[in-house]
Amino acid sequence: MEKGRIVILGAGESGVGAAILAQKQGFDVFVSDFGPIAERYKAVLVEKGLSFEEKQHSPTLILNASEVIKSPGIPDTVPIVKQLKAKGIAVISEIEFAKRYTHAKTVCITGSNGKTTTTMLTYHILKKAGLNVGLAGNIGNSFALQVATEEFDWYVLEISSFMLDDMYDFKADVAVLLNITPDHLDRYEYKLANYAASKMRITRNQGPEDCFIYCADDEETAKAMKHTKIQSRRYPFSIRKKIEEGAYLEGNNIHININQEDQLTMSISELALQGKHNIYNSMASGIVAKVLDIRNATIRESMGDIKNIEHRLEHVARISGVEYINDSKATNVNSTWYALESVNTEVILIMGGVDKGNDYDMLRDLVKEKVKAIVCLGKNNKRIHEAFEHDVEVIVNTFSAHEAVQVAYHLAKKGDTVLLSPACASFDLFKNYEDRGNQFKMAVKEL
Structure with a gap:
């Protein structure tokens, strides 16, 4: 019995998983990704004989769906989603x-x-x-x-x-x-x-x-x-x-x-x-x-x-009496607030990246109290400078994890903590927050 056509938007972890389940349940399945599909996911789609497209959303292949499963990363404002909703086609999550x-x-x-x-x-x-x-x-x-x-x-x-x-x-x-x-x-x-x-x-x-x-x-x-x-x-x-x-x-x-x-x-x-x-x-x-x-x-x-999770207040090393902590998973201001709140020493804070409309005000008191230098790691650090120029003596711009760690190493004294807690997304310089955290850890190990 033909169950209808399921179209999946986004071929990451959730999209490919949804495609496999939909296929198993007997649906006609099509996967569409507006960007390039990662090799490991493409290999799974090919192996399962699932039809897919990448670097585009073809309306003729999508707007004939009985139901659409959308990756959580795709906002409702993208044209194809608007077209689906206008046609009254249900758009749901993989969950x-x-x-x-x-x-x-x-x-x-x-x-x-x-x-x-x-x-x-x-x-x-x-x-x-x-x-x-x-x-x-x-x-x-x-x-x-x-x-x-x-x-x-x-x-x-x-x-x-x-x-x-x-x-x-x-x-x-x-x-x-x-x-x-x-x-x-x-x-x-x-x-x-x-x-x-x-x-x-x-x-x-x-x-x-x-x-x-x-x-x-x-x-x-x-x-x-x-x-x-x-x-x-x-x-x-x-x-x-x-x-x-x-x-x-x-x-x-x-x-x-x-x-x-x-x-x-x-x-x-x-x-x-x-x-x-x-x-x-x-x-x-x-x-x-x-x-x-x-x-x-x-x-x-x-x-x-329980062991702490990687990239969330993860202890990386202690070098010359300085603690290095990887909190790359802190992609919003509140996460960085938690990180600063949990450190009891003076801090060299490495922060920055893609700013999601951040309000840095909530960090001000903790920054005044604990942070002696901010090392910016991002393509555009203007808002961080504006937010903290009166609270911190040293604010430096860097454009790679290696450079950020080198600068932090020279600014830190025995007893300090170098904390990577960006308060921002990572997509300007890195693949994702894991990539940012891993590059930070590599750079620390090279010290």
Whole structure:
């Protein structure tokens, strides 16, 4: 039986995964990428006999689709998407499509900051507890590919606002919203309320049997919740106040209480992931684990032995008493704020790249307090100079990771920290934030 034509826009991890699943489900599949397709993805498409085009979107091959799966990186404003919507053709995300073909339950984690760490930690706890669990979304292998090739009972999914925008019937069994801070506002008409509404879609379709875990200390989340009808059970977490059902910090101890008889208490000194932001991330993961009835001993052990993720406050080396930290994953101002907040020494800050309409004001106090020099790494550093010229004595422009590290090395004194935390996207000088982080690490190792 012919199921109809599925067109996939974007041939990256999510697009190729969606193509494989759609093919397996018996659809007529066509993949279209406006840019060149990476060799490793092209090889998969060829091997599977999937038809595709690159460096163009041909309307004649796309506008005859019964449904379109769009890569999260493609905005709704591109001409082909506008044409599809004008014709009334449904445009959905890979996550929406994949969920139709699995009975697995999902833990979905979103937020402006901390979602990768929280996703990794949650996955680590569930795996350690012996659950048959997959890891997907913004991280690892595509969800659709795993639905096509694996048989998991649970998935931990890292979900971005772009993915949420194209989700309609999808439901998270356990939804986590860590925080809402200005990010990607270029995609939301520069309105924080639009971005917040997008994040709240994580609770869409949830019923009383589902859970919504959120940060009680986050003002924007509180505002957004007032405008959202939430039907699931709510479990807040806070480091400022006592929470009856959820998690909170008291002194140096985290308390997680979902059912009163079996409360988990853990000292923050036992956490493998240190820093204030990681207390939040650990509380969120801990609530997920308790909701799934995972033993306290397993939760405690997992939170104590997880390894930090690459490119997120990753220790690279200590050279002549100077600490080098790779936080290349900090592609927005708020992430850089977290990074500065977690460092307790004087800092040589390497920042810059493609500015997404950044407001650097929130960094000002921390920069005054901790940063003695800024090394700009980007093609256009004008806005960084304008933002910090009165707060920092030295601001230097560099145009490669090697040059940035050399300059930082000469500016740093024993006891300082050289921190790569760009607050910007990487596409001006690098392939992506991983490439930027790897080049930084290589340059440090050459010192």
